[in-house]
Amino acid sequence: MTIQPKNTQAVISRSDNLPPVTIFWFRRDLRLEDNTGLGKALAAGHPVVPIFIFDPNILDGLPRDDARVTFIFDTLQTLKSQLRQPHGSNLALYHGQPAAVFEQLVHSYSIAAVYANHDYEPYARQRDAQIRTLLGRHRIKFLSFKDHVLFETSEIVKPDNQPYVVYTPYMRRWKTVWREKKSCAETTSPNWGNLLKHIDLPSLSLADIGFKRSAIRVPAARTGHAWLHDYRDTRDFPACEGTSRLGPHLRFGTVGIRKIFHESEQAGAEAFCNELIWREFFSQILWHFPHTPESCFKPRFEHIAWRNDESEFKYWCQGMTGYPLVDAGMRQLNQTGFMHNRVRMVTASFLCKHLLIDWRWGEAYFAEKLLDYEMASNVGNWQWVAGCGVDAAPYFRIFNPMTQADKFDRDKRYIGAWIKDLNAPSYPQPIVEHAWARKRCLDAYRRALGAS
Numbered sequence: 411m412t413i414q415p416k417n418t419q420a421v422i423s424r425s426d427n428l429p430p431v432t433i434f435w436f437r438r439d440l441r442l443e444d445n446t447g448l449g450k451a452l453a454a455g456h457p458v459v460p461i462f463i464f465d466p467n468i469l470d471g472l473p474r475d476d477a478r479v480t481f482i483f484d485t486l487q488t489l490k491s492q493l494r495q496p497h498g499s500n501l502a503l504y505h506g507q508p509a510a511v512f513e514q515l516v517h518s519y520s521i522a523a524v525y526a527n528h529d530y531e532p533y534a535r536q537r538d539a540q541i542r543t544l545l546g547r548h549r550i551k552f553l554s555f556k557d558h559v560l561f562e563t564s565e566i567v568k569p570d571n572q573p574y575v576v577y578t579p580y581m582r583r584w585k586t587v588w589r590e591k592k593s594c595a596e597t598t599s600p601n602w603g604n605l606l607k608h609i610d611l612p613s614l615s616l617a618d619i620g621f622k623r624s625a626i627r628v629p630a631a632r633t634g635h636a637w638l639h640d641y642r643d644t645r646d647f648p649a650c651e652g653t654s655r656l657g658p659h660l661r662f663g664t665v666g667i668r669k670i671f672h673e674s675e676q677a678g679a680e681a682f683c684n685e686l687i688w689r690e691f692f693s694q695i696l697w698h699f700p701h702t703p704e705s706c707f708k709p710r711f712e713h714i715a716w717r718n719d720e721s722e723f724k725y726w727c728q729g730m731t732g733y734p735l736v737d738a739g740m741r742q743l744n745q746t747g748f749m750h751n752r753v754r755m756v757t758a759s760f761l762c763k764h765l766l767i768d769w770r771w772g773e774a775y776f777a778e779k780l781l782d783y784e785m786a787s788n789v790g791n792w793q794w795v796a797g798c799g800v801d802a803a804p805y806f807r808i809f810n811p812m813t814q815a816d817k818f819d820r821d822k823r824y825i826g827a828w829i830k831d832l833n834a835p836s837y838p839q840p841i842v843e844h845a846w847a848r849k850r851c852l853d854a855y856r857r858a859l860g861a862s
């Protein structure tokens with residue numbers, strides 16, 4: 411069916427007798443295939459108008475050449491062409507406060523319902539509650555579905571219905587429920603014929619939303635199964651291309667978790683599946699404990715007297731600490747938006763423990779730079795490293811950046827790739843002595859924990 415929207419810029423009443431449409435709101439699910447909310451919207455019967463909103467509440471704090479915004483923009487262009495050909499449809503792009511955009515939409519279309527997939531981050535929950543109320547005032551339903559994870563919120567809980575705060579029992583329970591249900595996979599194929607046949611929908615350029623193209627590109631996720639078999643043996647060695655690089659794709663939904671988990675399970679890649687379950691673990695932690703982006707999960711760690719030396723923080727950010735593995739990691743992050751997991755642990759530990767800088771400073775820096783930044787995983791892992799989170803490493807476990815380099819980058823292939831001036835006078839001396847910094851850290855932590 412072809413429906414002409416009313417003038418999308420003008421605010422006019424929805425009293426016209428337009429046939430009803432369903433809106434599908436893309437957020438962190440930027441794909442057509444196996445997209446739960448989109449499938450449900452297409453099954454609802456009315457023509458579906460797909461939309462995406464560039465939200466200033468998210469965009470305003472980002473650098474103007476943010477690589478993730480470029481990735482989202484490019485992915486939306488791909489979605490637009492997939493919707494045009496072969497479906498004869500399109501994707502409407504808006505830039506503005508979501509509430510204002512929806513006020514405009516309810517006056518432009520006769521909306522039967524708005525469909526989306528759940529977003530679990532604290533801001534998204536508050537935004538969705540606001541949109542639900544706004545639509546409710548117009549007697550329009552807002553329907554949202556699980557798509558970003560296999561098990562969400564309180565689906566995996568302890569027998570007393572309390573959330574798991576330790577990974578291993580969570581993972582065991584997760585696998586038991588998965589074996590029992592296996593119900594997460596989508597079985598029906600979407601009714602593409604129900605997409606709105608209308609290609610003239612609002613569009614935007616990167617410049618229209620105040621951004622420019624980033625020089626950093628999101629690499630494609632690794633495909634095929636061969637690497638999965640070696641994952642357990644290679645994943646800890648940063649010089650090997652041993653991990654999936656799926657992070658940004660899971661974050662923005664360009665790859666669906668159902669497909670990935672199913673394929674990995676079929677390939678018998680248990681170590682890899684366990685990492686995907688870490689992601690689900692931290693997702694449910696953020697859901698149950700939404701204060702953790704700001705506060706330590708274990709409150710007694712708030713007593714730590716962080717030094718927060720700004721010039722040392724700058725050295726850490728720039729990869730100029732004089733510890734080659736730390737500096738290689740930070741330079742990789744700055745240049746590519748990626749850092750290998752082993753090196754994330756070492757750099758994060760160095761910041762919190764060797765420099766006694768608040769984990770929240772490091773979390774914020776990673777949040778700005780990581781292509782795969784995911785609030786639940788970033789906060790969860792930073793608190794894990796600092797010792798103040800759920801299932802955290804004991805605080806007295808302090809990574810030694812030199813022995814970590816000897817163990818995981820023995821031939822210095824990784825370090826050499828990122829530090830070209832390793833043996834030149836320009837490369838700095840260590841900004842802090844390891845054994846001394848270790849003792850200073852232990853003293854600070856002991857004082858803090860003794861004080862609580």
Ligand SMILES: Cc1cc2nc3c(=O)[nH]c(=O)nc-3n(C[C@H](O)[C@H](O)[C@H](O)COP(=O)(O)OP(=O)(O)OC[C@H]3O[C@@H](n4cnc5c(N)ncnc54)[C@H](O)[C@@H]3O)c2cc1C
Nearest residue numbers: 653654655656657685689751754755782783784787788791
């Ligand atoms: C300090 C610190 C901060 C981190 N911040 C983030 C973040 O913002 N976003 C993020 O996705 N991961 C984060 N991680 C976890 C991990 O480092 C990345 O998921 C991984 O390096 C991404 O590369 P990959 O996709 O090749 O991973 P693979 O090893 O191929 O893993 C596949 C997927 O499993 C998930 N995963 C793997 N390890 C973890 C983990 N420890 N916690 C949660 N999920 C995991 C991710 O979705 C990842 O893409 C952080 C780790 C540390 C130590």
